[in-house]
Amino acid sequence: MARAVSTRTRLTFTVIGWLVGFVIFFPILWTVLTSFKSEGAAIATPPQFLFFEWTAENYVEVNSRSDYLKHFMNSVVISLGSTLLGLLIAIPAAWAMAFAPTKRTKDVLLWMLSTKMLPAVGVLVPIYLLFRDAGLLDTRIGLVLVLTMANLPIIVWMLYTYFREIPGDILEAARMDGASLAKEIIYVLTPMAVPGIASTLLLNIILAWNEAFWTLNLTAAKAAPLTAFIASYSSPEGLFWAKLSAASTLAIAPILIMGWFSQRQLVRGLTFGAVK
């Protein structure tokens, strides 16, 4: 920022920013705090903020009861796998739509998006039958395929919007120089598109990580990711807040940490290719 900002303004925004951030973050903070309480303290009124007996018993319980690592690995494989596979299919498609548009491009794009509007609950039985016959029930491959298909329209769409922002004359220039299509992609397009691809990748990992319909309904013991891990702690008969909070904290933590480290990429890529 070239503008000089007075310390006073900066302080004002610091206060407002932290206040708003705190309010939005509060439910999560509350969940994390609850995960260190005993079940009894978790429902106590008046609510106990920091001065309660801190305990790690919920984490011990959660770890002895279910195999966190297995669920975690399944989540990683499924979200990463589906996103990478999706990108592999989507990049050429989005490139073509952005740089060689035809009259029907927009229709194709909208049609792709509309495939996402079929409510998953309505097609559960057909998919379940197909998966049963293909032997894909409770397999990571099956879930990777489903989530790839489910998120492909979003991936294509996001990439398309980034690619559209890449100035066409750069490509024209490359073509004038006689660059082949392959070279065009490798040397010209890719470097400019990397930020966009990176943020699409990250966003889709998040979407796949949180996907809770297919991952719950197509798995049993082997391929179940963290969504199933959480479903084993929510709403049993009896108090469950502290244990659910602990399980949720464990499930959120990896993706939150990933978000923390990749924040810069996430943000840079999302600038919609505003190349100066």
Next chain:
Amino acid sequence: MATLQTRASARLMMTPAVVLLLLWMAVPLSMTLYFSMLRYNLLMPGMEEWAGFLNYRFFLTDPAFLTGLLNTLLLVGGVLLISVGGGIMMALLLDQPFFGQGIVRLMVIAPFFVMPTVSALVWKNMLMHPVNGLFAWIARTFGLQPVDWFGEAPLFSIVMIVSWQWLPFATLILLTALQSLDTEQKEAAEMDGAGAVSRFIHIVLPHMARAITVVVLIETIFLLSVFAEILVTTNGGPGVQTTTVTYLVYVQALLQFDVGGASAGGIVAVVLANIVAIFLVRLIGKNLE
């Protein structure tokens, strides 16, 4: 502009995505279409028989259907309004330099990572419950009557929960769009003596138009299929106040296990979603050009 050769290769490059999506769409869709014409309950095998449009008739004449349609629109519209409006404000705020900006930004993004079921459970029981919830405690501390959120304003409560989940997405995309705005442009406008408000309307908002379009489209797609939050908090009640079209399909599919009814409902939902999409594209489609 493009040569014949590039056009051909363009088609080739689009093929995998298009064919796969076509398969993904066509196979289940045609199965769904077929099932929707059957009297087919999973719990009564061997009773399948051709039913014609019976399932459609029952789904469309369900007394809850029209309310469900309205509730769906209110839910999607409400969440879009709050998350986009809030997202713009958050983006403007986070664009200001202040201490600990990175941490605050991550705090704001965090709700996006929470599973819908968990956030619904946490909001309902730990925050919004009129006796044991934190909000009730705050209200009582100030001598106010706690609000019975899910009794008095059930749909609004669900809109709030879902908005909280989607605000981060809007904020993230709008913030990055905002940061790509040319500082010189902003400064030039400032030199011209344009006030903050007019700068926002004439420079910032048009610049964010495309980002807003993306947010609206992507959120709409996801919001149309929201039902975990409804299931956990109100089960569609009281009355049919929080029943949406997707929830009706859920009832057919996973409570009644009526595959015929659920398929018909699914098809109806697709048709409705496409109408919404066409309408949306008309409304904001020019931003895509």
Next chain:
Amino acid sequence: MRANFLAMMTCSAMTIAVAAQAETLTIATVNNGDMIRMQKLAGAFTEKHPDIELEWVTLEENVLRQRVTTDIATKGGQYDIMTIGTYEVPIWAAQNWLVPLDFGPEYDVDDLLPAIRAGLSMDGTLYAAPFYGESSFVMYRKDLFEEAGLEMPEAPSWDFIGEAARKITDKDSEIYGICLRGKAGWGENMAFLTAMANSFGARWFDMEWNPQFDQPEWKEALQFYIDLMNDAGPPGASSNGFNENLALFQTGKCGMWIDATVAASFVSNPDESQVADKVGFALAPDKGLGKRGNWLWAWSLAVPAGSQKTDAAKTFIAWATSKEYSALVAEEEGWANVPPGTRTSLYENPAYQEAAPFADLTIKSIQAADPTSPTVEDVPYVGVQFVAIPEFQGIGTAVGQQFSAALAGQSSVDQALSNAQALTQREMQKAGYPK
């Protein structure tokens, strides 16, 4: 000769292969405390049966139900043992989806509580083995009753409950006379209301499958419930289910709570409950018509037909629902934690009676419920707090929405009942009743 020899070789090779390769049973179960305990203690089983390995899929009730139902109906074959309730068993058994269960004499099948066993059998054959059973009863605060000069009879009437609830209520200090389920759902408010309506002489259907919400008994029952909750219930009651009410009771906000008998062990556990030493129990109320307003439910283990591992699955089920397992739990975690409500012998055991002060009322409640004759007048269906037909989950939830609207004050009792009547009629017509 040679062919014979070869066959013999193959045979023995196969036997060796079977012996060496442990069978893995995938068990789908609900995430309630007793099942979690079973999972913890299952080491004792695998020690005795080294050829059987166990893999657990533990899910919350709603997800579990949709998972196992989809799987069994499509013959997906993902699970070898399923945990299901008394609602599913009659429906699934009628479809021949479940393997009939017959155990050796040491299992002592006659020891199972008759009401529970009847709910899990068809034509005298057991299709699921009960893991734990529950009914519903009244839990109340002895201290509040004493203060108000009231005494809870062992078998109260609805009139007494109504009077007492209003007397105890002190909204200024956040004491609500009675907490009852209000969240819409066939397993939420409708479980309670259906059982309650039974004691008012109401029923879901007459013998020709005509819905009965237009009858005066339903009106009386629903009106009583709404008035009671308006006068003496907590705010937000229309979205309270089992767990919300549990939290309210444990934090001392409720004078009475009528709900599942398993709640007794939670509310009297001093680690969780602020009122653990002040809780008393009584049978579910009645109206003097011969039926009490309590339900019957049993989480049970069943083997899906078509499973390749039927024998191993039966072996496990026999272990998990045996007296031996009860003794194991008692030894490891104390008698109070033994899964309740399945075996007569447990309730005759003095050690259990001492450890669980609510044991006597639990067994009386279970015995007072009869799934095959749940109502005052005759009905064509099985089930106390549900109607064991496939359509019920959907209809029950839709009716529950109407009743929760009446509770939230958004519609009148008459409006709610006439809506319920209309929508039930519609769904039954769609399903092709009367059959």
